[in-house]
Amino acid sequence: MCGIAGIFHCGTPKPVDPKRVERMTDALAHRGPDGSGVWTAPGVGLGHRRLSVIDLEGSPQPMTSASGRSMLVFNGEIYNFRELRRELGELGARFATDGDSEVILAAWEQWGPACLERLSGMFAFALYDLKDRTLFLARDRFGVKPLFMAPLSDGSLAFASELKGLTAHPLLRREVDPLAVEDFMTWGYVPDHRSVLKGVEKLPAGHYRLLKHDSPPAAPVQWWDIDFSHRHREKPADLSARLLHLLGQAVESRTVADVPLGAFLSGGVDSSSVVALMAQDHREPVNTCSIGFDIAALDETSYARRVAEMFGTNHRERIVDPNDYGAIDQLAGMFDEPFADASALPTWRVCQLARENVTVALSGDGADEAFAGYRRQVFHAREEQVRTILPQALRGPVFGTLGKIWPKADWAPRPLRAKSTFQSLGATGAEGYARALAFTAPEIRAGLYSDPMHSQLGGYRAEKPFLDLMDKAPARSGLDRAQYADLKFWMPGDILTKVDRTSMSVGLEAREPLLDHELVEFAAALPHSARIKGRQGKWLLKHTMERFLPDDVLYRPKQGFVTPIAEWLRGPLASEAMAIASGARISAAGWFDNKRLRAISEDHIAGKSDHSRLLWQLIMLERSLGHLEVSH
Template identity: 45%
Template sequence: MCGITGVFDIREQRTPERERLHRMNESQHHRGPDEGDLHIEPGVGFGHRRLSVIDIATGQQPIFNDDKTVALVFNGEVYNYLELMDELRGHGYVFRTKSDSEAIVRAWEHWGEDCVHHLRGMFAFMVHDRRRDCLFMARDRMGVKPLHYAVTEDGWLLFGSELKSIVAHGGLRQEIDPRAIEAYFALGYVPDPWTIYKHAKKLAPGHRLLVKRGQPVGEPQRYWDVKFTLDAKIDEVEAAEEMRRRLSESVKLRLKAEVPLGAFLSGGVDSSAVVAAMAQLDSQPVNTCSIGFDDPKFNETEFAKMVADRYKTNHRVEVVGSDDFGLVDTLAHLYDEPYADSSAIPTYRVCELARKHVTVALSGDGGDETFGGYRRYKMHMMEERMRSAFPLAVRRGVFGPLAKLYPKADWAPRVFRAKTTFQAIARSSVDAYFNTMGLVRDPMREQLFSSKLKRELQGWNAIEIFHDHARRAGTDDPLALIQYIDLHTYLPGDINTKVDRASMAHSLEVREPLMDHPLVEWSATLPSSLKLRGQEGKYFFKKAMEPMLPHDVLYRPKMGFSVPLARWLRGPLREATRNALQRGALAQTGWFEPSTIARMLDQHERGALDHSQPLWVLLMFDAFLRNAGLGASSERVNGQRAA
């Protein structure tokens, strides 16, 4: 695991400046504190920071082929590299190392751009081929590992694991993209392939890009997508047996390491299943870690302890105070662009705890998207039954007005909070799911955005992102459709981004057995009735785990990795939030209506309405502006002065 960066001259063969490349590389030192190196030749420069996990002795990068006409920098793990090496030896290739990096080099030599089809794992890599005078980049299918790139006005292609490495070059115009603002306020993150900057992009999951010198940089090519066929002829007993077999295989692939290895154990179904599989594959006790909260409403450690006790793991728990909000500016630095998932705070803490004891940790991320586990899926399917009962015109005419008339009753018991349900029934399936996923929904964004920002948006709405993915989904099944959307938006844009930056901040490698692409492909062949049955999400997955996990872990209500935002913003963060939003960098952009922000602050502080989500989204946008040096100096949220 590591950080990669570099430059490629798309016009000529100018020699890159070593000082710039060094600066880009060192901006990602946290991703690879063990070793770092640069490679510079006419027209190209590569930088690499290494976190040594596999082939510690000979796995240094950049790595080359025999005559040094092919160079590679690579971030991630290719789990089938030993099998891949054996296959390539059969084609006459000789290996000098035991590293998966060299396996990619040989795969490129043999298959060229199609090498990606032979890789199983999480990866982002760049290959420079001097003979073909080209640069090739690729990102893994599920978007576990990040890759950013940009083209400067003077013809340099820049790339890096994190956006900060591209900014460190100094040639990127840090012009904010208004569409990225709209997408961020709608979803809480900037989705692929955009970044917050108009002139930089993320390479989307399952995509590759070939750049030839002397030619314009074209659009990336999709090399993989998940197909929800739902056509497997299998009953729940067979599905459960196959699930256990595939989980064991996926976990076993991810146990290869020459450094201490463990797992996150939250007490939820997914991380518990991964730990159970690890314990059955290794005679040594598994190293597990959990973060607890001093507020019992957010604490799952008792369920984690059930699993730890059952499998006699080396279990470590740390309790985080419920007022652990001092990371706001740290997060802004880590994520490089606006990012509003508040669970980044406990994720940062659990990575911090894990790194004290291990260098590699397995996680349960991806299980909800793959197996149908989110609570919102159940609600969406209930609403879908209502939507299917009446034509769209009727629903708009009846439920649309009800949604407008019904008050936003945050104070009421959940059963009486019908406004969102009415809104959902009045919409199409995709529009309704977008509304469900919204952090700052359409009516609030309409009030919040200034006329200046609206002019720059020219009527564009982030809902188009969901429609674009829905058109490619190839399924009319309502559950499969929203799973497909999540696998292309929420999973890579929110979950994988959160875990990558939080873990790499502590030089910790996180591996993801439930995002193994053959497992995801297989799950997509299963009927939706095996995933969501009645009110039970992840139905067949839980059935599969019944012999391996306590009933209370499998069938308790889902809690999630939450923090008490509403209380923070009414209490200890109240003044800092008001100062940031009314007098800080955000207030000076001219993109937001001051009167709307003032009203939201007042209503939230009085307890009249819960505006914690939109206020947090605003607060993290202000923190981004300050961290990027794009706003006025103001008080940091943790009390320190801004640089």
């Protein structure tokens, strides 16, 4: 796991100043505390910061291929590198190291861009071919590892693992894109199709770019996609057996490391499943860690402790002060772009705890997206049944009207909180699911923005790219489309960004075995009954793990990391909430109606309404702008 950066001239191959590349990589030092390197040639410069995990002394980067034809900087892990190494060796490749980086170089020289289809792992890399004078930028299937890019005024393209690597370049323009503000206010993060800064792009997951000195910059090319349009026909027992085999393979392949390794353990289905399979394959006790809160409703440590005892792990836990709001500024600097998923705070804390003992930690991320484990997916599947029975011409007027007049009652018992359900049923399946995922609904955003902001947006709504993604999904049902959108939109933008930035901030490599691409491809073809049974999501995964885990771990209600933001904003952060309407950076930008922001803050502090998510978004936006030192 590492940080990479570089500069490439798509036109005339001008000299690249190695000091400039070094400054970019220095901004990423937290991602690679164990070593650094810079290589330049006419028209290209590659920089690297290394976190040593495999072949600790023998794989410095930038790395040259055995033939001398190619140079590589690489962030990630290739889990099948040993198998590829044997295959490439039989084809004549020579190797000077024992790591996975050199395998990428040999694979490129053997197969070109098609080498990506053979790589199993998480990665973002830049490979320069000196023979063809081309730069090959690539990102893994799910977007576990990030890659930012920006064309600069001198005709070059700069790239880096994080936005802060680009902002270290003096030619990068730091102007906020108002469309990104609309995206952030909708989703709580800036999705992969945009960046907070104008002109900056993210290479999409499952894509590559092939750039040449004598050609205009080429557009990204998709090399992988997830297909929900097929169905397995085996009996449940056979599907369960296949699933267990794939789970075992995925976990085993991710335990290869030359440094201490462990796992996050929350006590939920996914992390407990990973730990159970790790314990089965390891003679030595697995290192596990979890964090808890001294508020019973937020604490899961008793479940984590029970699973740890079942499998005899070396378990460590720490109770975190729920009033951890003092870390907000560090958090904003960690993410660069505004990021409002409040579970980033406890995720960062568990990464800090893990790093005290291990360098690599396995997580349970990805199972909810792949196997339909989110409550919203279960609700969406049921709503889709209603949409099938009632045509849109009937649903739209009836449920749309009910959604408008039904009171918003967050305090009421769940059956009486029907407003969002009515709003969803009055819309198409894609529109309803977008509403379920959104931080802030379109009608609320419309009332927040100033007149100049509405003009800048020009009618753009952040839901549009999401709806297009669902409508074009290779899928057979509404549930398929929802899961496709989760894997392609929500997961790289929110979940994987959160884990990458928080783990890398402390020099920890996080691995996601439940995002093994063969496992996810298997899950995408499961019949609905193997995904959702009654109100139970992730049915086949839970059923398969019954031989390892007790029912109260497998079938208890899902609980994620939660932080008491509403209480913070009525207590120690009340002054921050009130200052939002007059925040120096947000006010200067002129995006919002300050009178409306002030009223929202006052209502929340007085306990009249719960606007905590919205206020937290605005605070994180304000703090992020400060770290980016942007112009408007």
